[in-house]
Amino acid sequence: RAFNFNAGPAALPLEVLERAQAELVDYKGTGMSIMEMSHRGAVYESVHNEAQERLLSLLGNPKGYKVLFLQGGASTQFAMIPMNFLSAGVTGSYVNTGSWAKKAISEAKIIGETHIAASGESSKFMKLPSLSEIEIAENAAYLHMTSNETIEGTQFKDFPDTGNTPLIVDMSSDILSRPLDMNKFDMIYAGAQKNLGPSGVTVVIAKEEMLTGSPKTIPSMLRYDTFLGNNSLYNTPPSFGIYLMNEVLKWIEEQGGLVQVEKANEKKAGSIYQVIDESQGFYRGCVDAEDRSRMNVTFRLADEALEKEFIKQSEKEGFIGIKGHRSVGGLRASIYNAVPYESVKALTDFMKEFQKING
Ligand code: PLP
Secondary structure, three states: OOEEOOOOOOOOOHHHHHHHHHHOOOOOOOOOOHHHOOOOOHHHHHHHHHHHHHHHHHOOOOOOEEEEEEOOHHHHHHHHHHHHHOOOOOEEEEEEOOHHHHHHHHHHHHHOEEEEEEEOHHHOOOOOOOHHHOOOOOOEEEEEEEOEEOOOOEEOOOOOOOOOOOEEEEOOOOOOOOOOOHHHOOEEEEEOOOOOOOOOOEEEEEEHHHHOOOOOOOOHHHOHHHHHHOOOOOOOOOHHHHHHHHHHHHHHHHOOOHHHHHHHHHHHHHHHHHHHHOOOOOEEEOOOHHHEOOOEEEEEEOOHHHHHHHHHHHHHOOEEOOEOOOOOOOEEEEOOOOOOHHHHHHHHHHHHHHHHHHO
16 A cells, blocks of 8 residues: 555545445445445435444534535535525634635635634744634624644644634544544534545534524525435435445544544654654754644755655655645645554655755
8 A cells, every 4th residue: 555645535544445345346235335325225324324423422422413414525614604604794703724714714705704813824824823812703603713724734732712602613634633522613524535534525513503594595505404404315415425434433433532543643743743853954844833733744845955856756665645735835744544653654764764865
């Protein structure tokens, strides 16, 4: 298997792929693949419900929360959130942390009024605003945050107490990477293709009251209450993706749940940051140390001209996806849950060797 450091779609656990392969043609003696079955049948529905239950169970079964499966990626949530929650006289308050936060803000601007509650722009998003800097608008319908900026490589370690204002968080690139106290959040959402499964499924986990009473002026497929009222089976769901997600969730349970997953992620990220920090300036982490992401490690070479060579050599050695996002350049190793420590060890060995030869 390749050393896969892609930012998304990203590595899936090998065990999950192998199990799916074994069940691909004949799902549990039905003579059909799960992707060939009716989404209204009992076999698929039990997988669908199991995936919802597993998600909530991994999050500690918070009371009053529901899971929705949608399509259109996290990008569609950037629009659905303001469509469902903004109306005349209220504003969407946003923490601007970089590339993905900016996309969420620009979509909301199309729909209604927006407000910037805090911004990391002055540091070129290499530092996150502190929680105490966040000033929620008085007429805010919600505060929106991005827990992990996939491109810049920043990650919030904690979240603010927003009082009566609902907190909505885009967790596309770090959902289920650590234990979460769901009670802090009114709604979280994520495209599946990093920590949850293949692309094509979007997960929304929210307090039930967030998902009722969507404005009647918006089309059915863009209303949260359509999905809530029909257990995400209003239309054909991405059934194979949901099946694979259920398998990924089983795999997380087998790892020992989110406490163990977090430990593994800490070890992986820590070992790359250590090589960077001990390189005497040969490598440089892009982000302020306290805001560094455990999912996307962004770094540069002091000699930026050498970066091309680093990427070329890394590809030759079988490392995939080390090139930074085209909008920021540099280097990035995305180390989501399914990236094994062995891949990270191979990368840190490569980094040390590259420094020895070129330093
Ligand atoms: N939000 C974050 C933090 C992301 O990393 C991404 C994708 O990389 C998105 C949103 C957009 O997700 P999608 O491609 O599922 O629309």
